[in-house]
Amino acid sequence: MLIVKKFGGTSVANKERIFNVARRCIEDYKNGNDVVVVLSAMGKYTDELIAMAQDISEKPPKREMDMLFTIGEQMSVALMSMAMDSLGVPAVSLNAFQVAMHTTSVYGNARLKRIDTERIRRELDSRKIVVVTGFQGIDKYDDYTTLGRGGSDTTAVALAAALHADACEIYTDVDGVYTADPRKVPSARKLKEITYDEMLDLATLGAGVLHNRSVEMAKKYGVPLVVRSSLNTSEGTVVKEEVTVERMLISGVALDTEAVRIAVIGLKDVPGVAFKLFDVLAKKNINVDVILQSIGRAGTKDISFTVDGKDLDEAVATLEEHQARLGYKEIHSERNVAKLSIVGAGMMSNPGVAAKMFESLYNEGVNINMISTSEIRVTVLINEKDGIRAMNAVHDAFNLAD
């Protein structure tokens, strides 16, 4: 078997944990498997690097930020290889240049294009554990890029796809995918299996276990994913195309408090104005989520939408830059919002699901600001202060704790 194992920053935050991970990998190796390990930067090291850069410059160039970021994973892989070597097992660390991991040229948010597998194959053939830097890539100019949030998961899935791995195990500080974040909903229950599509909606909507790009890629290439804990040996959750156990109506409830709402007021009510608005944001790689369009005063319209909190400043600046062309009156933004979502392949054939969610929120006195739905998801925008209470109410309403 060829196994790709990915460990996040908390799993390699100190010496003890590094050796813990090394031993888990060596166990698979000694059972005759080929083992590729993908690592993030240690603990909060990426945050330290950000602080370092911000001490130097208020707005450091993104190209140089990526140059700085990539040292975090390189530190992890070098130390991990040393740990494995000291345990008597040959290991080799590889960075994005050495693999090589080819990406697009969007610094801070690049997409993987192609992974060369020759070097990794050669190292595996000589019976080494291969320890690869997650999160980073190189573009066509030979510059470092990073893959954005959750980038190491994407690296692991992409490597598993490129190497036709038999399994891709994502180790986190939780031991699987839950019906809700157990830190916020005490009665949350771990799922044995979940579909790629459900996981995608959960990832996108702030459940925070896996990044959506990694799940998209796993779905596209049929990579068998397992989400497991790096701290214990419990079985984890399998993410795959079809769930074989008995289906629940919905699989989980997710809360995203990072979202912010932007309201663009007084747009001219002419065709194409919404397109133009979202086009200028898309060109800056700003993802727009829940959208609400409403009639404003005197032949104008208003458009509200959510973006990730980190994109707020850039989104507002971009819209202000294009105010003449878009012809709106003013922009408001609101940070104290949260997106609450329910996800489940089972709701496709059950029209009453959304109504049940709204009812439970009404009973709890939670106000709904905006609504967005897909075939397997219902998302509502609520006040941030209501978030955890609302999440528990919905979790109870669907009996997810059973």
Next chain:
Amino acid sequence: MLIVKKFGGTSVANKERIFNVARRCIEDYKNGNDVVVVLSAMGKYTDELIAMAQDISEKPPKREMDMLFTIGEQMSVALMSMAMDSLGVPAVSLNAFQVAMHTTSVYGNARLKRIDTERIRRELDSRKIVVVTGFQGIDKYDDYTTLGRGGSDTTAVALAAALHADACEIYTDVDGVYTADPRKVPSARKLKEITYDEMLDLATLGAGVLHNRSVEMAKKYGVPLVVRSSLNTSEGTVVKEEVTVERMLISGVALDTEAVRIAVIGLKDVPGVAFKLFDVLAKKNINVDVILQSIGRAGTKDISFTVDGKDLDEAVATLEEHQARLGYKEIHSERNVAKLSIVGAGMMSNPGVAAKMFESLYNEGVNINMISTSEIRVTVLINEKDGIRAMNAVHDAFNLAD
């Protein structure tokens, strides 16, 4: 003009110093020059990385050590580029892969083989300051290597040679080459000029301003070197082929307290035994310096020599491994020794120089253990505790303070 400027770790140890260096480079840039900056890791960061590795493994693989080391310079160049950018000047940081810096495959002590200049030229042509990682390279396997002690100086000189730079400025925490280390000899005087050969002997012998490899390379390619201070704007010392100012008898006194002495006792007195002994050490890349061969008891001979302190363990282990083949009786080693040297092109035509040195040491009551000479150098091995006193005595005897 194309200027290569190299700044060591202390020159970039904190935010204030990084901006200090950035401003000096920008001054040259704004005067219309092309500027390439070579940086070491910040302050004592390399030592921190060593401590990190040693916490994981007693004997980390050298290949992985280099993988870990290289992040130090990458951090420096990324932060420096950010600082320059924040001062309104476009800059781009490049690591050993991006340049690319091709070296031999000796991890921890590689030699530069070839530098591609295409990327640097392109960045200079678009009027950017190019900030390059010192100390590091890549080998034919696409693995990181490091150049050993003083490696960033070598990087700077090699870049200056490859780019046919008009000047190569080495910035240090001293403001030039002195007749002796001013911290040890208060009356030491700064030299205006010094020849490559004198500098080579001073570098090899522990004067510590420039690494010998960088001076060798500068001599080979005729790179005009200037040693200057990163803390003030004084003129520094020019290192070149011929000195044009009036010559002194000797140029400087150097003390090296890192040396250790190894004595191999009771070797068979047969031809080739010395060759075999130094051959096994050379194969481990251990540099041997002052050598003394003497007749031992009963048809045997003893060979004593000095090596750098960091090589002691490996040298002794290597000799023990080959005891059968070399046929010696025992090995002693002594850490408390120091090499004291005088260097000067002027001594070639002045036979009394060595005698004058020995006399001054005799008057000071300093015992001489071993002697080694070259055309422009006399080195004696003395007890470490006598080092600074002996250095001052010799400095005075040659009137170097005048």
